[in-house]
Amino acid sequence: MAFQFRKFPSFAFPRFHRLRSHRVFMASPAFGVTSKEIIKDKRPYMPPRDVQVQKLHSMPPQKLEIFKSMESWAEQNILVLLKPVEKSWQPQDFLPDPASEGFHEQLKELRERTKEIPDDYFVVLVGDMITEEALPTYQTMINTLDGVRDETGSSPSSWALWTRAWTAEENRHGDLLNKYLYLSGRVDMKQIEKTIQYLIGSGMDPGTENNPYLGYIYTSFQERATFISHGNTARLAKEHGDIKLAQICGTIAADEKRHEIAYMKIVNKLFEIDPDSTILCMADMMRKKVSMPAHLMYDGNNDSLFKHYSAVAQRIGVYTAKDYADILEFLVHSWNVANLSGLSGEGRRAQDFLCTLAPRIRNLEERVQARVKQSSLLPFSWIFGRELRV
Numbered sequence: 001m002a003f004q005f006r007k008f009p010s011f012a013f014p015r016f017h018r019l020r021s022h023r024v025f026m027a028s029p030a031f032g033v034t035s036k037e038i039i040k041d042k043r044p045y046m047p048p049r050d051v052q053v054q055k056l057h058s059m060p061p062q063k064l065e066i067f068k069s070m071e072s073w074a075e076q077n078i079l080v081l082l083k084p085v086e087k088s089w090q091p092q093d094f095l096p097d098p099a100s101e102g103f104h105e106q107l108k109e110l111r112e113r114t115k116e117i118p119d120d121y122f123v124v125l126v127g128d129m130i131t132e133e134a135l136p137t138y139q140t141m142i143n144t145l146d147g148v149r150d151e152t153g154s155s156p157s158s159w160a161l162w163t164r165a166w167t168a169e170e171n172r173h174g175d176l177l178n179k180y181l182y183l184s185g186r187v188d189m190k191q192i193e194k195t196i197q198y199l200i201g202s203g204m205d206p207g208t209e210n211n212p213y214l215g216y217i218y219t220s221f222q223e224r225a226t227f228i229s230h231g232n233t234a235r236l237a238k239e240h241g242d243i244k245l246a247q248i249c250g251t252i253a254a255d256e257k258r259h260e261i262a263y264m265k266i267v268n269k270l271f272e273i274d275p276d277s278t279i280l281c282m283a284d285m286m287r288k289k290v291s292m293p294a295h296l297m298y299d300g301n302n303d304s305l306f307k308h309y310s311a312v313a314q315r316i317g318v319y320t321a322k323d324y325a326d327i328l329e330f331l332v333h334s335w336n337v338a339n340l341s342g343l344s345g346e347g348r349r350a351q352d353f354l355c356t357l358a359p360r361i362r363n364l365e366e367r368v369q370a371r372v373k374q375s376s377l378l379p380f381s382w383i384f385g386r387e388l389r390v
């Protein structure tokens with residue numbers, strides 16, 4: 001079988017090779033696997049999908065020390081970015097109060113406000129909400145990372161404290177959007193709930209290889225992506241006349257921004273301590289393409305649900321291919337990637353790759369857009385099977 005092998009960052013586990021398709025193959029007969037390790041999984045508690053063998057523990061064990069030595073730095077620089085619970089907003093601050101006399105009136109107002117919002121917008125907001133609701137997956141993913149995982153479930157390490165408190169902050173996002181959408185009466189809650197159950201059951205495949213360098217680069221990217229998309233749903237809600245919903249999405253976007261700052265600070269520190277490994281991991285992550293956290297989304301029917309939801313998000317300008325390139329450019333600029341010095345030959349090649357990638361993605365995207373065939377009308381279960389242009 002003709003495999004094309006690529007060069008790996010020095011972290012890479014030598015027994016694994018990654019194909020251009022980004023699927024991982026084990027090349028060593030010692031593992032008993034010499035060809036494509038993809039199994040069609042069709043169990044009823046998860047969507048049917050290809051299961052891929054993944055590269056594991058790609059950070060060399062000696063680098064665990066780096067994260068140990070960063071503990072007090074993280075306490076002083078990262079934990080301070082968390083908001084005290086007593087000063088935090090809660091979903092109830094934005095929702096009709098079911099214990100108050102005015103509940104029915106407030107509910108009526110909410111429904112009046114959301115009545116005129118188009119289905120396009122709701123499908124995208126539902127997709128964003130489902131993405132937030134799969135939070136158990138993201139906490140699990142962070143706890144797969146060597147050197148920073150929560151070893152006990154209540155570990156006092158700075159990394160574990162951050163991950164738990166971050167999760168607790170994030171938990172309010174899906175909660176608030178879910179309740180607002182439920183009260184609006186505009187969407188098919190049962191279909192949405194099924195999609196959430198499928199999504200949590202299927203997990204995600206971010207390609208982070210238990211490697212905290214890759215993990216924190218991934219989360220930096222993702223927090224910025226959610227900051228952008230919630231910011232855009234806020235802007236559109238305002239345009240559609242629902243100021244409350246705009247406030248909700250804007251408040252969530254502000255959380256995402258704070259989280260983005262935290263994860264970016266961690267990676268910035270890694271660039272300072274260990275620039276070569278960090279740039280190789282960043283290039284690796286970008287070569288693999290940053291997959292969206294809800295890329296395994298499924299509603300029990302539509303195998304292309306994530307693709308369809310993304311297409312609507314792209315069309316109404318909530319999250320676009322241009323945003324992807326912009327995020328990459330923002331990270332490259334913020335981490336001062338172009339001016340890193342003292343890199344190895346491989347590091348310098350990664351630097352060149354990263355510094356020229358955003359314009360290449362934009363060019364490619366323009367060509368793809370020019371070739372896009374006419375869009376078709378497709379049904380979405382989340383809005384009772386009504387059809388949208390995809």
Ligand SMILES: [Fe+2]
Pocket residue numbers: 132170173226256
């Ligand atoms: Fe969030």
Ligand SMILES: [Fe+2]
Pocket residue numbers: 170222223226256259
């Ligand atoms: Fe987030």
